[in-house]
Amino acid sequence: MTVQTRPLCDPFDPPRLSREEAERLCRTARRYSPLTSTLAGHLASISPTANALVTGADERWSVLKLRWSGSDAALCLPDSLVQHTLSLIQPVLDAGDLADDALALLMEHAATEMLDALEEAGVPVPIFGDCRFSARSDPSGDFGAVVTLDGRRWPVRLSGPDALISDLIARLGTAPANPAMRRLPAVVSLRAGWTQLTRREVASLEVGDGIVVESPDLSRQRVVAVVGERWAQYVNVRPQGLILGDRLMRAASDSMEDYLMARDGTKTPDDAPAGDVGELPLTVVFELGRVDIPVGKLEEIGEGYVFDLARQPNRAVELMAGGRRIGSGEIVKIGDALGVKITQLSGD
Structure with missing residues (x-):
């Protein structure tokens, strides 16, 4: 015996528009x-x-x-x-x-x-x-x-x-x-410093370890805003917030290239054993936070723009490497230098 079953849903029958109706809707939606x-x-x-x-x-x-x-x-x-x-x-x-x-x-x-x-x-x-x-x-x-x-x-x-x-x-x-793309969010990373470690050194990090920050900018009361690991600009740390020093959408200058994670693998030690993956370099950056800004507004942002972190900038930072968060820490003094003390590692 053949059993008739009702389809899971009715066939989709889109409404039909005349040419005049379509043109009117396009004008309205412009x-x-x-x-x-x-x-x-x-x-x-x-x-x-x-x-x-x-x-x-x-x-x-x-x-x-x-x-x-x-x-x-x-x-x-x-x-x-x-x-x-x-x-x-x-x-x-x-x-x-x-x-x-x-x-x-x-x-x-x-x-x-x-x-x-x-x-x-x-x-x-x-x-x-x-x-x-x-x-x-x-x-x-x-x-x-x-x-x-x-x-x-x-x-x-x-x-x-x-x-x-x-x-x-x-x-x-x-x-x-x-275009709708102008409304898509772009991530602006506000980075307080960087260092370069081997992958083996990153894997051996423990809570309580201190990492020396290899950037002098933080001691000058400024950090770096990075977009897409390509564009970068200095940001001044002021009591009223994080204030952009110049137009945001500029290619990273030589002094800011070290803040880009995209440069990984460019400084492999000359004496690294052949095939030793653990000795491959990895850029670790220390972020104060991230801000989402619509793509269409990126080119409009210039000197004096204040980044809203929804909190006051403090000593807390996120550790990022290879495009991933690997932990968090706080900015401390290590001897005469600035550093980051690890307070948490991803996976702990």
Whole structure:
């Protein structure tokens, strides 16, 4: 006898969309990609936003007059953004001491590559007029965006004819969608020091052992932030936290290469017996902690960025080798040098 059994689940029948419905959904789901270039030689990006961000309570605004596509327009910029941009050109420049036309000329000079990027995106390049520093106490404008520069974010507002604003939004809307990869987390390791041991020495470590840290940076109140065992930058240890000293996404310099675990196997002793795996070198790094940062934000992070470890930096460190955690310890003095006393080993 044949027994009829019900299938475990009904066949999947996806809903059908007309071409018009699909196009409408795509337009609705479009995600604007930040326009990335440089401002005064530093990496910067512009992201459209529906609302201006709130700045400091005492923030004032500069007004930059523009001639854009045959129409008069004006761009409201926070005074702090104008002054920061000038400091990147020449630290002694003070926006309050400059004539309006001179300030506009310097701002146009700083924005040259950003204007080129706008032109490549199909946006007509505006002609700069005067720039009046500290002209308003509040921003005005029909189109808002956020400028990210050196890890800081500033709101800007553009005012002009409706046709100009609509055309600008339409042109920016044709830019590539912001890929989902930009939201994936990247691990930034904050490393207080390093040493190099053989694999045999690592295997023989016991709780209570002391390891001399071969880096002088910790005694100078700085550590190193490492991304992907490739990029590295110094981080200053201050009472207010761990503060980045320069742009994060830079290839590790010679002085920071020792903090990378990717260099394992580059310093095998000349007298190591042939085939003796135990004598292969292994870089051991001492981490204060790790921070997850979205991939899309890595290039925006610059000098002054504060890493949030969710705790105050102290003497506790994690021991990492070969990409794995091998234990934990605390920073101590070993003679005249700094070292790490092992308090726990993985597997204990």
